[in-house]
Amino acid sequence: xxxxxxxxxIAALLLLPGCSQQIHAQTNASSGATRxxxxxxxxxxxxxxxxxxxKADVNLLVAQDSAAFNKQFGxxxxxxxxxxTPDFSKNTIAAIACKSTDVATTIAVERIISNASSVxxxxxxxxxxxxxxxxxxxxxIALPKLSKGTIVNVVKGEWAVASTRL
Numbered sequence: 001x002x003x004x005x006x007x008x009x010i011a012a013l014l015l016l017p018g019c020s021q022q023i024h025a026q027t028n029a030s031s032g033a034t035r036x037x038x039x040x041x042x043x044x045x046x047x048x049x050x051x052x053x054x055k056a057d058v059n060l061l062v063a064q065d066s067a068a069f070n071k072q073f074g075x076x077x078x079x080x081x082x083x084x085t086p087d088f089s090k091n092t093i094a095a096i097a098c099k100s101t102d103v104a105t106t107i108a109v110e111r112i113i114s115n116a117s118s119v120x121x122x123x124x125x126x127x128x129x130x131x132x133x134x135x136x137x138x139x140x141i142a143l144p145k146l147s148k149g150t151i152v153n154v155v156k157g158e159w160a161v162a163s164t165r166l
Contacts, residue, residue, distance in 0.1 A: 038112040038119070043093070043140040045081045046073045054099045054136075058125065060154050060162035061095040064146070069093055073140070092146040096123055096154050096162070098137040104128045107139040118151040119143060125156060 063069035110122045154162040
């Protein structure tokens with residue numbers, strides 16, 4: 001009897017991530033943790049400074065204050081673009097960056113799921129044709145202010161490909 005209950009509980013937990021796309025807030029029955037979907041707020045017209053060294057193919061950079069943000073990112077200002085300055089009293093900034101490449105690459109944030117101790121940023125990275133120049137693919141997201149100890153994960157497909165603890 002106990003084995004069948006345990007198997008049922010494991011099967012339910014394995015099916016839970018598949019349901020999270022359709023449900024905006026759900027409760028994990030065993031832990032009571034509420035998972036909430038956060039609408040991505042993308043910050044555009046910034047670039048990754050060339051002083052930032054990317055170690056992996058997919059990297060996660062987090063800034064909780066303007067000094068850390070300005071150390072990592074510069075403003076890509078043109079005559080017509082609008083620059084949104086992050087409000088660090090309300091937001092934590094997470095950025096997903098890939099190594100410089102001569103292949104056109106986009107990073108699309110599909111969804112963001114949070115609970116009391118972690119934030120999962122689900123991304124789709126698409127590579128297409130070769131370019132005559134190199135670029136550093138980058139997606140910068142303003143998240144609600146995160147507390148110390150929160151784990152931030154970048155999830156590609158079903159796997160976490162980058163992670164950090166604040």
